[in-house]
Amino acid sequence: MRDGPRPADPPRAEVLAYGALAAPLAFGGLPLYIHAPDFYAADLGVGLAALGVVLAALRAVDAVQDPLVGWAGDRWPRARPAMMVAGAVALVAGVAGLFAPMGLPLLVWFALMMVLASLGHSLISVNLMTYGGVWRDAPAAKSRISGFREGFGLAGLILAVSLPAGLAVVVGRQASLMALAGVLAIGMAICLPLFLRWRRGARFDLQAAPDAAPPGLRAFGPFYAVAGLVLLSAAFPAALILMLVRDLLGAEDLAGAFLLAYFVAALPGAALAGHLGGRFGAVPVWTGALILSIAGFAGALALGPGTVGLFFVICLLTGLTFGADLVLPPAILSARIGATGSAAAATRAHAGLAFLTKAALALAGAIALPLLARAGFRPAAPNPEQALDALRWIYAGLPLVLRALAIGLLIQFHRKGRI
Numbered sequence: 001m002r003d004g005p006r007p008a009d010p011p012r013a014e015v016l017a018y019g020a021l022a023a024p025l026a027f028g029g030l031p032l033y034i035h036a037p038d039f040y041a042a043d044l045g046v047g048l049a050a051l052g053v054v055l056a057a058l059r060a061v062d063a064v065q066d067p068l069v070g071w072a073g074d075r076w077p078r079a080r081p082a083m084m085v086a087g088a089v090a091l092v093a094g095v096a097g098l099f100a101p102m103g104l105p106l107l108v109w110f111a112l113m114m115v116l117a118s119l120g121h122s123l124i125s126v127n128l129m130t131y132g133g134v135w136r137d138a139p140a141a142k143s144r145i146s147g148f149r150e151g152f153g154l155a156g157l158i159l160a161v162s163l164p165a166g167l168a169v170v171v172g173r174q175a176s177l178m179a180l181a182g183v184l185a186i187g188m189a190i191c192l193p194l195f196l197r198w199r200r201g202a203r204f205d206l207q208a209a210p211d212a213a214p215p216g217l218r219a220f221g222p223f224y225a226v227a228g229l230v231l232l233s234a235a236f237p238a239a240l241i242l243m244l245v246r247d248l249l250g251a252e253d254l255a256g257a258f259l260l261a262y263f264v265a266a267l268p269g270a271a272l273a274g275h276l277g278g279r280f281g282a283v284p285v286w287t288g289a290l291i292l293s294i295a296g297f298a299g300a301l302a303l304g305p306g307t308v309g310l311f312f313v314i315c316l317l318t319g320l321t322f323g324a325d326l327v328l329p330p331a332i333l334s335a336r337i338g339a340t341g342s343a344a345a346a347t348r349a350h351a352g353l354a355f356l357t358k359a360a361l362a363l364a365g366a367i368a369l370p371l372l373a374r375a376g377f378r379p380a381a382p383n384p385e386q387a388l389d390a391l392r393w394i395y396a397g398l399p400l401v402l403r404a405l406a407i408g409l410l411i412q413f414h415r416k417g418r419i
Contacts, residue, residue, distance in 0.1 A: 017198035019149040024187030026156030056366035070351025087123025096181035133334035147274020150326040165256025222413040233402035235364035262319035269323025289324035300396035
């Protein structure tokens with residue numbers, strides 16, 4: 001790769017070519033944790049507690065997988081394009097297989113396909129964030145690059161969460177989820193070659209560093225602590241939203257509309273966060289967004305049967321702040337890598353953030369689903385009031401506490417210069 005001066009403001013065409021890959025990549029992240037557990041529980045009859053155990057095991061796999069992907073990227077930087085191609089194949093195969101179980105017991109198949117999709121997602125996402133993080137040095141440019149990437153990711157999320165809901169009415173739920181895999185394959189076939197062509201002409205600072213020590217907790221621990229709390233707080237609603245809409249609100253037909261409102265609101269939220277982060281600093285803007293999100297989760301504690309209008313408002317508010325959660329943490333991490341002189345371990349640093357993202361989704365399911373089972377909750381069935389109370393508090397109460405703790409830590413660490 002070529003060395004040379006790096007302008008602070010990369011051309012829009014280059015940013016678009018870089019960020020477009022995030023759109024199909026988004027299909028293999030959050031949407032899987034929205035659709036797959038509910039599909040296996042409500043449509044295939046798999047128990048919530050058993051699904052929770054599998055999701056906990058997946059977290060253990062990620063604990064090994066993501067650091068290995070980061071280590072391999074730093075050890076053999078020239079192999080990153082091949083890793084991303086292999087990741088695309090694994091991601092498409094895993095997502096397609098997940099919604100077409102065959103041959104093996106359902107829980108075993110669910111676990112294998114989730115591992116395959118997760119591996120593919122890691123191979124692409126870790127390297128994608130690394131390339132963006134070391135592409136330009138200026139903090140304003142990092143916020144803009146992150147904003148474009150996450151904007152494409154949000155577009156992919158919107159399609160991934162709304163497409164099955166729209167198609168299910170016509171072709172059935174399983175066929176609509178298989179259509180999701182088909183769109184993912186087409187998106188990868190278009191966007192990955194575009195990205196690889198951009199990569200060949202871009203300038204980076206990515207040298208092989210076989211002996212470089214991975215970034216330690218002293219450099220990145222405070223950031224990971226805050227990011228982990230925020231990611232976990234967002235993962236509980238993601239794991240439970242379909243159950244909340246169907247079993248608490250009694251508005252299953254509006255599930256797609258709620259998801260669409262949430263992710264559509266995140267688009268201007270991401271754009272605004274990227275702009276304000278470049279102007280005023282990513283940490284202060286993220287702090288403000290987290291404080292605003294508290295109001296949304298507090299309002300969700302008042303949800304009950306028929307509170308459709310209130311939930312639409314909550315989706316719009318929390319979706320707006322979710323855009324900041326997507327854009328600003330990668331920009332903050334990239335700035336921290338530059339400030340600590342850790343460019344040689346950049347892929348491992350971003351692998352840590354990727355691990356936290358998937359670990360939060362798996363951990364939320366591992367905690368929430370068994371707790372709901374203990375409370376007597378059954379998806380797509382009549383439930384006692386105590387079970388619905390448990391659903392409401394796990395959906396909104398736990399995220400509220402986690403976000404409040406994250407805000408306190410973020411302010412404290414920023415004052416001490418540790419984030």
